[in-house]
Structure formats: C-alpha cells, structure tokens
Amino acid sequence: MHELGVLDEFLKRLHQKQVRQIRARIGRDEIVLGDLSLLSTHCRFMVMMPQWEFLDFLAEQARRHPTFHLRMETEVTGLIEENGRIVGIRGNAPAGPVEVRVDLVVGADGRNSVVRDCSGLLVEDLGAPTDVLWMRLSKHANDPELFFYADRGKALFLTDRGDYWQCGVPAPKAAIAEMQAKGIEDFRAAIVELAPFLQDRVAELRDWNDLKLLTVRVDRLPQWHRPCLVCIGDAAHAMSPVGGVGINLAIQDAVAAANILAGPLREGAVSAGDLTKIQRRRAFSTRLTQRVQALIQKRLVGRGLRNPGPTRLPWLLRLLERTTLPCRLRNRVIAVGIRPEHVKTPDVSNARSAGPVTHNPKM
Numbered sequence: 080m081h082e083l084g085v086l087d088e089f090l091k092r093l094h095q096k097q098v099r100q101i102r103a104r105i106g107r108d109e110i111v112l113g114d115l116s117l118l119s120t121h122c123r124f125m126v127m128m129p130q131w132e133f134l135d136f137l138a139e140q141a142r143r144h145p146t147f148h149l150r151m152e153t154e155v156t157g158l159i160e161e162n163g164r165i166v167g168i169r170g171n172a173p174a175g176p177v178e179v180r181v182d183l184v185v186g187a188d189g190r191n192s193v194v195r196d197c198s199g200l201l202v203e204d205l206g207a208p209t210d211v212l213w214m215r216l217s218k219h220a221n222d223p224e225l226f227f228y229a230d231r232g233k234a235l236f237l238t239d240r241g242d243y244w245q246c247g248v249p250a251p252k253a254a255i256a257e258m259q260a261k262g263i264e265d266f267r268a269a270i271v272e273l274a275p276f277l278q279d280r281v282a283e284l285r286d287w288n289d290l291k292l293l294t295v296r297v298d299r300l301p302q303w304h305r306p307c308l309v310c311i312g313d314a315a316h317a318m319s320p321v322g323g324v325g326i327n328l329a330i331q332d333a334v335a336a337a338n339i340l341a342g343p344l345r346e347g348a349v350s351a352g353d354l355t356k357i358q359r360r361r362a363f364s365t366r367l368t369q370r371v372q373a374l375i376q377k378r379l380v381g382r383g384l385r386n387p388g389p390t391r392l393p394w395l396l397r398l399l400e401r402t403t404l405p406c407r408l409r410n411r412v413i414a415v416g417i418r419p420e421h422v423k424t425p426d427v428s429n430a431r432s433a434g435p436v437t438h439n440p441k442m
C-alpha cells in the first residue's frame with residue numbers, strides 16, 4: 080500500500096489493530112513467533128482488517144482507472160478457447176450467463192481454481208495431512224493477546240476480529256471424523272485445556288454446525304501458463320496455512336505479474352515469453368516456501384499433533400528464539416518473504432499524475 084501511495088487512505092478503513100508481535104504458548108513456554116517491530120520496512124506492523132473491507136478498498140482504488148470493470152456476484156465457470164488459444168471466460172452473473180473476451184486470462188481464483196481446472200494445466204499434488212476447523216468465539220476486553228496455543232497433541236489459533244476471536248483448530252484429516260464422533264463436549268473441553276480463559280464462552284459452539292471445515296491443499300503447477308492464460312497465487316501453488324505466508328506470496332505474484340505485463344498489455348502483445356518470465360521470477364520463492372512449510376508441518380505440527388503428552392519447546396527453537404539473527408531472519412521470511420517484489424509500474428490513473436510510484440528501497 081505504501082509503494083502504491085495509498086497507505087494513509089488504507090489505514091482510514093476499519094481495522095481492528097496494528098499487531099507488532101505474534102506471540103504463542105507452546106506447552107508451558109510463552110514465545111514470540113514474530114516481532115514485526117524489528118523489520119526494516121516502512122510499516123512495522125500487521126493490520127487485521129475484515130476481508131470485505133480490504134477487497135472493497137482495492138476495488139475503490141482500481142476504479143480510478145477508467146478501463147477497470149468489476150462484475151460483482153459473477154462466477155467464472157469455464158474458458159472460451161478458439162484455435163488452441165484462450166480468448167476469454169464464461170461465467171454466471173445475477174442476470175444470467177456472461178462471456179468476457181480478453182487478451183489475457185489471469186487465474187487468481189485460489190486453491191480450488193476453476194480457471195486452472197479448465198485450463199488443462201497439470202497439477203502436482205504435494206499432499207496436506209492437516210485440515211482446519213474454523214469457528215468464532217466472542218472476545219472480552221481482558222483476554223490474553225496470544226495468537227497460538229499448543230499442548231498435548233492439540234493446537235489452537237486465535238485471530239483478533241474486534242468483538243470476536245476467529246479460532247482455528249488444526250487436526251489430521253484422518254482424525255476429524257473421530258473428533259466429531261466423540262462429541263462437541265470433548266471438543267469444547269480441548270479448547271479450554273489449551274486456553275482456559277475461553278471457559279465461559281465455549282458453549283457458544285452449540286454443535287458441529289457452528290464449526291466450518293477448511294480443507295487445506297498444497298500443490299503447484301509445473302507450468303503456470305499456456306497461450307493467453309496465466310495462473311498466480313494459490314491457483315498456481317496452493318499454500319498451507321503454516322507460517323501465515325500464503326497471502327504474502329499471492330500478492331507478490333500479482334505485483335511481479337503487473338510489473339512484467341503492464342507494457343505488453345498496453346501494446347496488446349502479451350507473448351508466451353512474458354508469461355514464462357512471471358513463473359521464472361516467482362517459482363523459486365514458492366518452491367522454497369512450500370518446502371519450509373512441509374518441513375515445519377512434518378517436524379513440528381505433525382509430531383506435536385501426534386504426541387498426547389505435555390508439549391515441550393524443542394531446544395533448538397528455544398535457542399533460536401533467544402538469538403537475535405535467526406529472530407530477524409524469521410521475521411523477514413514471515414513478513415516480507417524470500418524474494419520481495421516492488422511496484423514498478425507507473426500510476427496512469429486519472430486521479431494522479433503519471434510517473435513511477437515510490438517504493439521503499441529498504442525492503
């Protein structure tokens with residue numbers, strides 16, 4: 080937002096708070112998973128903002144461009160292909176079916192991407208052993224500000240949403256039916272065991288209908304593109320929730336794609352080479368991040384969820400936690416990513432003068 084020159088306007092939008100530290104309780108130990116105040120970026124905090132508010136802000140900014148069109152409540156259902164080239168998309172809108180013809184389709188429709196499914200691009204499934212049960216519990220003024228709890232084979236994420244906690248309970252895919260068979264009381268008791276302050280409100284989970292199962296998928300496309308079509312974000316490489324970095328990568332793909340495609344699109348001549356450049360620019364950080372996520376999943380999350388005994392922080396983590404350099408490195412990997420992208424396209428909207436946008440060279 081800073082690089083786009085819209086940070087001040089962005090921060091005027093409703094948001095819960097600016098988080099500087101991400102803290103967790105693992106077993107009996109309280110640790111800092113990430114300290115964003117140590118970053119050397121323009122913003123040294125994370126903003127918690129409702130998704131619709133964030134998307135509405137993006138749409139508002141995009142409307143400054145006279146050629147921007149947003150079709151609400153319109154779902155892509157297929158691709159239009161002519162002579163082996165993709166020339167547009169088919170969709171369903173409130174008024175009925177629509178067809179949109181374009182120079183380039185960008186599949187940015189997430190881990191269950193319809194664009195990717197219809198494109199015929201191959202998918203390499205990397206396997207995801209854990210799903211997440213998702214629920215809300217109300218938030219009280221004096222609640223502790225911890226983000227993650229783990230002990231005795233159970234874990235709980237809590238995200239501050241103002242008047243409620245968005246809670247996530249990761250569980251092995253195979254164990255979810257077993258948890259449901261044991262009943263909601265057992266599930267409530269497990270939450271209270273991890274975070275006793277929730278005792279007075281776990282009854283808000285009346286039955287399993289108050290929980291949603293989010294299916295985790297981890298995969299990637301060996302090739303992200305074909306003529307006139309490119310996939311980015313989770314559509315190109317579905318990320319696991321480990322480390323909370325998937326959104327970061329998706330946004331960086333979009334920035335890289337915009338930097339590479341702005342010129343060719345303006346000239347109406349996007350080549351296969353341009354689409355290859357996007358994958359070449361982004362594939363390394365994606366593969367490395369997925370590898371690190373898989374390692375954390377196997378060594379820490381998987382082992383932790385299989386161990387019913389008291390959880391102890393591994394000595395290596397304890398050591399890393401107290402050592403400045405690994406701490407700074409971890410903050411940077413979580414918040415900035417492995418190969419940060421910078422906005423390099425000029426702002427050509429009516430509302431602002433054309434010229435390259437500013438960016439923070441420190442990132």
Ligand SMILES: Cc1cc2nc3c(=O)[nH]c(=O)nc-3n(C[C@H](O)[C@H](O)[C@H](O)COP(=O)(O)OP(=O)(O)OC[C@H]3O[C@@H](n4cnc5c(N)ncnc54)[C@H](O)[C@@H]3O)c2cc1C
Pocket residue numbers: 153154155156187188189190191192193211293294295296311312313314317318319320322323324325326327329
């Ligand atoms: C349980 C879980 C928790 C996670 N937690 C975190 C976290 O805390 N932090 C983090 O950084 N990452 C997290 N991730 C990963 C993160 O959600 C993804 O990596 C990230 O959202 C990918 O962004 P995206 O824009 O590619 O896709 P998405 O965020 O999935 O966005 C895709 C968009 O496309 C739209 N869409 C889908 N299909 C169609 C269609 N047919 N027609 C039109 N529109 C369509 C959707 O409505 C959506 O708006 C989590 C993942 C899971 C599964």
